[in-house]
Amino acid sequence: MMTNTLDNETLAGHYRLLLKIRFHEEAIKKLYQEGKVWGTTHLCIGQEAVAVGVVAQLRRDDYITSTHRGHGHMLAKGGQLKPMLAEILGKATGYCKGKGGSMHIANMELGNLGANGIVSGGLPIAVGAALSAKLRGTDQIVVALFSDGATSEGNTHESMNLAALWHLPVLFVCENNRYAVSTCCANSIAGGDLVGRAAGYGIAGTHVDGNDLEAVHFAARDAIGYVRGGHGPRFLECQTYRIEGHYVGDAMIYRSKDETDEWRKRDPITHVEQLLMERDVLDQKQLQAIRAEVEEEVREAIEYAKNSPEPASAAIYEDLYTGGVGS
Amino acid sequence: MSERGLSYREAVAEAMAEEMRRDPRIFLMGEDVGEHGGAFGASRGLYKEFGAERVRDTPISESVIAGAGLGAALTGMRPIVEIMYMDFMAMAMDSIVNQIAKVKYMFGGRAVVPLTIRTAYGAGRGNAAQHSQSLESWFVAVPGLILAMPSTPYDAKGLLKAAVRNDNPVIVIEHKLLYNDVGPVPASDYTVPLGKAIVRRAGKDVTLVATSRMCSLAARAIEQLTQDGIDVEFIDPRTIKPLDMQTIGASIRKTHRVVVVNEGPRTGGFTSELSARIMDDCFDDLDAPVKRVAAEDVPIPYNPKLELEVIPAEKDILAAVREVTS
Numbered sequence: 001m002m003t004n005t006l007d008n009e010t011l012a013g014h015y016r017l018l019l020k021i022r023f024h025e026e027a028i029k030k031l032y033q034e035g036k037v038w039g040t041t042h043l044c045i046g047q048e049a050v051a052v053g054v055v056a057q058l059r060r061d062d063y064i065t066s067t068h069r070g071h072g073h074m075l076a077k078g079g080q081l082k083p084m085l086a087e088i089l090g091k092a093t094g095y096c097k098g099k100g101g102s103m104h105i106a107n108m109e110l111g112n113l114g115a116n117g118i119v120s121g122g123l124p125i126a127v128g129a130a131l132s133a134k135l136r137g138t139d140q141i142v143v144a145l146f147s148d149g150a151t152s153e154g155n156t157h158e159s160m161n162l163a164a165l166w167h168l169p170v171l172f173v174c175e176n177n178r179y180a181v182s183t184c185c186a187n188s189i190a191g192g193d194l195v196g197r198a199a200g201y202g203i204a205g206t207h208v209d210g211n212d213l214e215a216v217h218f219a220a221r222d223a224i225g226y227v228r229g230g231h232g233p234r235f236l237e238c239q240t241y242r243i244e245g246h247y248v249g250d251a252m253i254y255r256s257k258d259e260t261d262e263w264r265k266r267d268p269i270t271h272v273e274q275l276l277m278e279r280d281v282l283d284q285k286q287l288q289a290i291r292a293e294v295e296e297e298v299r300e301a302i303e304y305a306k307n308s309p310e311p312a313s314a315a316i317y318e319d320l321y322t323g324g325v326g327s
Numbered sequence: 328m329s330e331r332g333l334s335y336r337e338a339v340a341e342a343m344a345e346e347m348r349r350d351p352r353i354f355l356m357g358e359d360v361g362e363h364g365g366a367f368g369a370s371r372g373l374y375k376e377f378g379a380e381r382v383r384d385t386p387i388s389e390s391v392i393a394g395a396g397l398g399a400a401l402t403g404m405r406p407i408v409e410i411m412y413m414d415f416m417a418m419a420m421d422s423i424v425n426q427i428a429k430v431k432y433m434f435g436g437r438a439v440v441p442l443t444i445r446t447a448y449g450a451g452r453g454n455a456a457q458h459s460q461s462l463e464s465w466f467v468a469v470p471g472l473i474l475a476m477p478s479t480p481y482d483a484k485g486l487l488k489a490a491v492r493n494d495n496p497v498i499v500i501e502h503k504l505l506y507n508d509v510g511p512v513p514a515s516d517y518t519v520p521l522g523k524a525i526v527r528r529a530g531k532d533v534t535l536v537a538t539s540r541m542c543s544l545a546a547r548a549i550e551q552l553t554q555d556g557i558d559v560e561f562i563d564p565r566t567i568k569p570l571d572m573q574t575i576g577a578s579i580r581k582t583h584r585v586v587v588v589n590e591g592p593r594t595g596g597f598t599s600e601l602s603a604r605i606m607d608d609c610f611d612d613l614d615a616p617v618k619r620v621a622a623e624d625v626p627i628p629y630n631p632k633l634e635l636e637v638i639p640a641e642k643d644i645l646a647a648v649r650e651v652t653s
Binding site for chain 2: 063065094095096097098099100104106107108113114116117118121123124125126127128129130131132133135136142154155158159161162165166318319320321322323
């Protein structure tokens with residue numbers, strides 16, 4: 001076996017998790033098109049290997065800060081389909097009791113300090129959580145997930161600067177999906193070299209094929225080990241592609257179908273299926289059985305979400321303050 | 328126990344020191360808060376006692392100072408962060424407005440944010456347009472925050488201790504011109520409750536509500552007004568969000584006349600909200616329109632004569648009270 005090869009059991013488990021994220025996203029797309037999703041939603045189809053490769057190997061007590069395209073991050077951190085989908089449908093049984101929605105899914109017990117509607121908004125929070133871990137004397141780490149779009153925000157630079165200055169346990173993971181809404185990274189990242197930007201703050205980093213689950217996993221494993229060892233922050237750029245539009249319903253006039261089709265050929269899930277078959281871990285029939293199982297799981301979660309109650313109007317004034325201070 | 332005099336600055340430092348001794352989860356971070364002791368000396372002595380781990384000098388990065396305070400607060404710490412000048416909060420608006428104020432609600436209540444933000448505000452020092460503003464009304468408009476504005480050394484210590492012990496984000500807004508004020512401050516452990524106004528003087532003719540440094544001007548104006556035979560009831564809200572309308576309303580039901588004073592601009596400044604709340608709650612009790620004393624709607628000019636003309640002065644308060652009581 002190659003050194004950078006996942007053991008069979010882990011690979012099969014990750015396959016299931018990749019599917020869970022993919023089917024979750026496809027389900028939301030369908031629900032949105034049926035008019036059942038209020039507001040807007042951002043899908044991570046095509047980027048699942050980043051969520052699974054980086055986040056699934058974290059400990060439960062590690063933290064992540066996530067993005068507006070964060071469903072996959074949450075599921076990889078241990079999020080459950082039922083409260084996820086319930087939240088996206090705005091139901092009282094959702095992770096945020098229907099008050100957050102797709103862009104604000106969070107769960108303290110799972111260490112998800114929040115998806116974020118503000119590009120780069122999570123990075124300072126990640127730095128603070130890492131400071132907290134350090135001050136409390138734990139070996140918890142924080143993974144700050146952000147997009148190529150966030151690399152042009154001041155927050156990102158302030159956060160990398162402070163994390164490096166204070167040797168904080170943060171792994172900065174740039175999920176470069178090439179598009180910030182309609183703007184290609186070629187038109188937004190001066191110099192084009194994100195690893196080099198991190199190096200400017202004294203943060204060592206690397207880039208990796210974000211559609212190759214094993215490549216992501218092992219690059220992240222090395223970075224996580226370094227960060228957990230108390231050596232300070234690391235940077236990882238996962239180069240991937242946003243197969244869907246920025247939001248469901250985006251006409252995507254800013255890029256060609258050929259380009260998207262090329263990336264579809266590099267589907268991270270298809271790649272893992274090939275590995276599983278090549279390595280005689282699972283055959284076509286077994287893969288199909290797993291797909292059917294996960295599809296069923298998602299279907300059940302949709303039913304749960306649809307049948308869940310709406311929040312009561314009284315909930316409007318709940319959850320604003322802790323301990324009743326406020327008027 | 329003998330009554331001690333402490334400056335407002337010393338009262339702030341003492342509040343932090345006492346709280347940090349009490350609870351190891353509390354730490355301070357901000358620009359120049361360490362050995363330097365803060366731009367206004369309000370953290371003097373803390374670095375020496377608690378060291379660089381708990382009194383942390385940051386780079387000039389207001390957004391990450393505030394946002395990191397949130398990250399630490401969400402994960403078991405109770406940070407105090409200092410934004411050197413309130414004007415610099417503009418650099419931290421996303422962290423404060425979109426993150427700190429909202430996470431608890433956005434997360435369906437499943438988060439606790441024990442975070443204190445201290446900042447210094449106000450005009451009168453020749454610091455000109457970008458270092459003199461009264462921006463409290465920006466934050467009054469953001470649900471999820473608590474805003475305290477101590478006007479005395481006693482309240483500076485007591486409100487800050489209450490803020491640090493509170494499980495919500497509290498912004499404690501200190502006035503730059505008050506740091507040298509000396510007043511009685513018990514050495515004992517006490518807090519001033521958030522959300523509670525104080526009636527500083529009982530009176531029957533008119534209610535005067537003033538915030539922060541405007542309380543000093545109001546107190547001087549009241550001496551003159553008393554000599555003139557006008558009996559003023561003087562209220563310091565101390566916390567402007569949530570606002571103690573019970574105390575303010577009870578006073579107005581007695582006096583039927585009210586003047587409100589705040590250093591922010593007339594348009595959209597805190598007097599706008601205060602007078603609107605009074606109209607909501609007390610319209611039928613008023614014998615005269617609410618009179619507002621506020622700053623002119625211009626940036627704070629540098630020239631000392633112009634600066635003093637722009638912000639409310641004692642004579643403006645005198646004129647306003649005389650107008651509503653005439």
